[in-house]
Amino acid sequence: MRSTTRTAMLAALTALLGFGCGKKSEVPPAPQASGTAPSGPAAPAEDKVLNVYNWSDYIDPRVIEDFQKETGIKVRYDVFDSNEVLETKLLTGNSGYDVVVPSAYFLERQIKAGVFQKLDKSKLPNLANLDPEITQLAAGHDPGNDHSVVYMWGTTGIGYDAARVRKIMPDAPVDSWRLIFDPAVIAKFKGCGVSVLDDPTDMVATVLLYLGKDSNSQSEADLKLAEEKLLAIRPFIRTINSSAYIEGLANGEYCIAVGYSGDMLQARDRAAEAGKPVQIEYSIPKEGALMWFDTLAIPADAKHPLNAHLFIDYLLRPDVAARNSNFVNYANANARATDLVNEDLRSDPGIYPTPGTKARLKPNLAKSPEFTRQLNRAWTRFTTGR
Amino acid sequence: MRRFKRLLPRGRTLVTTVPYLWLLLFFLVPFVIVLKISFSQSAIAMPPYEPLLHWASEKMLQVQLNLGNFAFLVEDNLYWKSYLNSIFVAGVSTLLCLLIGYPMAYAMARSNPSTRNILLLLAVLPFFTSFLLRVYAWIGLLKNNGLVNNALMAMGVIDEPIQMLQTDFAVYIGMVYSYLPFMLLPLYSNLEKMDLTLLEAAADLGCKPWQAFVKVTLPLSLPGVIAGCLLVFIPAVGEFVIPSLLGDPGMLMIGKVLWTEFFNNRDWPVASAVAIALLLFLVLPIMYLDRAQNAANEEGERT
Numbered sequence: 001m002r003s004t005t006r007t008a009m010l011a012a013l014t015a016l017l018g019f020g021c022g023k024k025s026e027v028p029p030a031p032q033a034s035g036t037a038p039s040g041p042a043a044p045a046e047d048k049v050l051n052v053y054n055w056s057d058y059i060d061p062r063v064i065e066d067f068q069k070e071t072g073i074k075v076r077y078d079v080f081d082s083n084e085v086l087e088t089k090l091l092t093g094n095s096g097y098d099v100v101v102p103s104a105y106f107l108e109r110q111i112k113a114g115v116f117q118k119l120d121k122s123k124l125p126n127l128a129n130l131d132p133e134i135t136q137l138a139a140g141h142d143p144g145n146d147h148s149v150v151y152m153w154g155t156t157g158i159g160y161d162a163a164r165v166r167k168i169m170p171d172a173p174v175d176s177w178r179l180i181f182d183p184a185v186i187a188k189f190k191g192c193g194v195s196v197l198d199d200p201t202d203m204v205a206t207v208l209l210y211l212g213k214d215s216n217s218q219s220e221a222d223l224k225l226a227e228e229k230l231l232a233i234r235p236f237i238r239t240i241n242s243s244a245y246i247e248g249l250a251n252g253e254y255c256i257a258v259g260y261s262g263d264m265l266q267a268r269d270r271a272a273e274a275g276k277p278v279q280i281e282y283s284i285p286k287e288g289a290l291m292w293f294d295t296l297a298i299p300a301d302a303k304h305p306l307n308a309h310l311f312i313d314y315l316l317r318p319d320v321a322a323r324n325s326n327f328v329n330y331a332n333a334n335a336r337a338t339d340l341v342n343e344d345l346r347s348d349p350g351i352y353p354t355p356g357t358k359a360r361l362k363p364n365l366a367k368s369p370e371f372t373r374q375l376n377r378a379w380t381r382f383t384t385g386r
Numbered sequence: 387m388r389r390f391k392r393l394l395p396r397g398r399t400l401v402t403t404v405p406y407l408w409l410l411l412f413f414l415v416p417f418v419i420v421l422k423i424s425f426s427q428s429a430i431a432m433p434p435y436e437p438l439l440h441w442a443s444e445k446m447l448q449v450q451l452n453l454g455n456f457a458f459l460v461e462d463n464l465y466w467k468s469y470l471n472s473i474f475v476a477g478v479s480t481l482l483c484l485l486i487g488y489p490m491a492y493a494m495a496r497s498n499p500s501t502r503n504i505l506l507l508l509a510v511l512p513f514f515t516s517f518l519l520r521v522y523a524w525i526g527l528l529k530n531n532g533l534v535n536n537a538l539m540a541m542g543v544i545d546e547p548i549q550m551l552q553t554d555f556a557v558y559i560g561m562v563y564s565y566l567p568f569m570l571l572p573l574y575s576n577l578e579k580m581d582l583t584l585l586e587a588a589a590d591l592g593c594k595p596w597q598a599f600v601k602v603t604l605p606l607s608l609p610g611v612i613a614g615c616l617l618v619f620i621p622a623v624g625e626f627v628i629p630s631l632l633g634d635p636g637m638l639m640i641g642k643v644l645w646t647e648f649f650n651n652r653d654w655p656v657a658s659a660v661a662i663a664l665l666l667f668l669v670l671p672i673m674y675l676d677r678a679q680n681a682a683n684e685e686g687e688r689t
Contacts, residue, residue: 084649093432109652112430193530198635200650238552240635253529369428369652376650380464380643384636 048073050307053089053097055294056081058152060327067314073307090115095299098308104141104293105201107148108366116147117300123309124149126316131335133358138293138333140363148295149312150333152325155353155361156202156290159245159264161255162279164192168255177210177285180258181229186236193254195239200379201372202290203230205364206258209288215362218371227378234385246270252278260292261350262330282350288360293333417665424658425451435654455659465643465660469667472640475629476622479561483569483618484611486562491573491610492603495580502578509570521560521631528556528632556632561622568621569614576610577603612679620668640664 048071052064056079064075078097080086083106089095090102090110102110110116121127127149134153135145142148158179165172169188173179180186186194197203205215207226214222238254239245245257250270257264261282268280296315298308314320321332322340331341331351338346346352353361367375426435427450442448459465494505512520527533528550535547550556580603588598626641640660647657 087649087652091432091434109430113432113434115432237635252531369430373651373653376646377462377464380638380646384638 046304046306048307049076050074050099050304050311051076051078051097052311053078053080053086053095053100055079055101058101058294058328060323063315063320063323066320067311070314071307071310073310075311090299094301096303097299098302098304099311100297100299101151101294102297104138104148104150104295105364105366107295107297108141110297111142111147112366115299116297117302117305118146119149119298119312120305120309123306124313124316126313129316129318129321129334129336131333134293134333137291137361137363138295140365141293142295148297149316150293151296151315152328152330152332153291153293154261154330154351155284156197156206156258156260156292156364157264157282157284157350159249159257159259159267159280159282161249161252162281163277164252164255165189168192174281174283175286177206177287179256179285181207181210181233183232183236186233186256189256190236190238192256193239193248194237195241195245195248195254195257195259196237197258197260198240198242198383200375201364201367203258204375204378205290205362209290209362210285212287215288215290216365216367218367220374223371223374223378227382230382231385234382240383249280250274250276250278252276262328264350265329265348284350284353284357284361286360288362290364291361292364420658420661423654424455424662425453426655426658427452427454428653428655433654434652452655455656456663458656459659459663464638465640465663468638468640468643469664471638472623472625473667475557475561475637475639476619476625479558479565479622480569480615480619482558482562483566484615487566487569487573487614488611490566491570491577494570494574495577506574509567509574512567517564518627521564521628524556524560524563524632525551528559551632552634554633554637557629557637560628560632561625564628565618565622568617572613572617573607573610576607576613580606608682609679612675616672616675620672623668624664 050073052075054077058079064077067073068075083103086100086102087106087110089097090100091113107116130150134150138148138150138153139145158174158177160174160179162174165174169185173182173185178185180194180196204223204226207229208215208217208222211225211229213225217223239248242259243263245254245259246263246267247270248254249257249264249267251274257267261284264280264282268282271278271280296312298305298312302308315324316334318334318336318340321334321337325332325337325345326342329345329351331345338352341352349357422438423435426438428434429436436450436452438450440448440450490509494502494509497505525532529535530547530549530551532551534550535544538544539547584602584606585598588602589595593601624641626639626645629637629639630642644657644660644664647653647660651657
């Protein structure tokens with residue numbers, strides 16, 4: 001969900017146009033001890049190979065190394081940077097991957113299309129480590145959590161440059177979606193730079209949260225209402241993009257951005273690295289926010305399902321989950337890993353929300369094809385401002 | 387000698403087969419696949435559309451063509467508006483490229499041979515860097531605290547940064563910058579081949595230099611102009627990398643619409659119909675231009 005959709009589609013299109021910007025970086029598998037590897041508990045029927053397709057920079061590379069050492073299974077690790085790229089591969093079939101990491105919103109419709117196999121939970125004893133509260137919410141996408149395991153999760157909230165926002169409006173409602181969706185408020189920040197996600201489902205659901213409606217509503221009337229609210233703030237928005245705001249917030253190009261929790265943390269770190277006088281803060285507004293999950297799942301046509309189960313179970317170990325969280329700066333869903341996660345990460349309410357905030361988070365469920373079409377049509381009217 | 391001549395057509399067939407095979411494999415086959423999907427109906431399945439052929443009974447193979455996707459393109463004004471806007475943006479970009487490219491190509495073709503090679507190299511040099519990177523570089527130049535704005539402010543020309551990024555201005559800069567070489571090269575190769583004695587003859591017959599340009603150089607360079615314009619216009623219509631990186635998010639481009647259909651709506655059939663319609667929009671005028679050019683060439687040969 002750390003959607004760098006734009007870059008991916010650009011890469012795809014430039015390739016199509018013949019500009020050939022080359023294959024996207026494929027992280028080579030970490031150096032392994034293939035010859036000397038002890039034979040692990042992998043089933044003898046399967047080759048000792050596992051093909052993993054994950055988001056770029058979304059795992060601690062040493063975790064893969066250690067998994068290879070422990071099991072003797074050679075991991076072939078490829079990366080993508082948008083759900084759309086993954087989905088296209090999955091829907092055309094024969095992707096060749098054994099473990100993939102779709103966001104739950106995409107996973108939900110992919111399950112309906114028959115992309116994934118049911119998990120054999122007897123092979124995943126570490127499932128017991130998961131936070132039942134989060135698995136419960138994720139079950140909205142995948143009933144009974146039959147096809148997927150939550151890998152990382154986060155929220156869609158507001159990132160802002162605290163100093164500049166307070167300078168323009170000392171009592172700015174940074175703890176509320178009013179900051180974005182109240183035209184009288186957001187108008188003040190037009191010159192300062194406002195960015196929202198180019199993600200119709202997330203944005204419309206968020207407006208509905210602000211309006212106190214069901215964020216998963218598929219009613220035409222609610223959509224119409226949301227569209228009106230969005231159109232009213234359109235003149236004050238500079239960018240509609242799902243990835244540019246990381247850099248934009250860090251270098252001061254924007255002072256308010258709607259975006260994903262981990263991205264805001266990244267923007268904060270980048271600003272600090274560059275020595276910019278920018279203090280990025282992340283807020284989960286009081287009206288509630290959408291929560292997203294990146295999940296581990298096994299395609300129906302996977303050639304190494306046993307190895308895939310082994311790998312997923314390995315990632316569910318508390319120490320491994322904590323290492324990955326520390327590396328990628330996202331919260332995992334592993335209740336027993338929380339204490340092992342770095343102090344600054346686990347005490348950050350933007351990453352590990354307090355129980356009170358957590359109660360106000362809503363999963364963004366997949367919508368019917370008909371509603372999705374209406375939604376995207378409404379979104380085009382919003383982006384073009386007509 | 388006669389035996390050699392008899393061999394000749396065979397060699398020619400062989401040589402022409404290769405590009406035809408190439409076109410068949412990498413143009414016609416994908417086109418047929420896309421055409422097939424465009425007549426299908428979307429479904430929640432793998433792949434996400436219904437098959438066109440299915441067995442109604444043991445001996446009955448039914449073909450089901452869904453024309454609804456094309457009808458849908460006409461119903462919603464989004465599509466033709468995007469087509470028109472894409473064509474407009476591409477047209478303006480092509481015109482700008484021509485206005486900038488023609489004098490450049492002319493100067494290159496008339497410069498002395500040693501500098502000519504250097505100039506040619508400079509024109510092609512940008513291709514050594516990824517297209518995407520070069521467009522990204524423009525972000526660094528045009529943004530509010532970018533190079534251009536900072537330089538202008540340091541010189542005291544402006545007090546506040548000018549909003550250049552996310553405007554149509556930035557899109558045209560990106561388009562012209564990226565596609566200029568495609569205009570430059572065919573124009574250059576055309577102008578370079580021109581017989582300069584024709585200009586001398588024009589001068590002898592009393593033409594002033596500008597008259598000679600309008601009456602001799604320009605008409606003779608028309609094939610180069612057409613080739614350059616097509617090379618710029620065609621990719622520019624489908625362009626959406628540059629508009630989405632540099633332009634206003636409200637800029638309606640057919641490439642973006644196609645993307646939304648394919649990925650957001652996950653409606654491969656409608657997305658395919660958009661692509662087919664785009665192709666028809668492009669192919670028809672190009673065929674017309676091609677015929678016009680051939681006719682012009684024949685006429686040129688006759689006189």
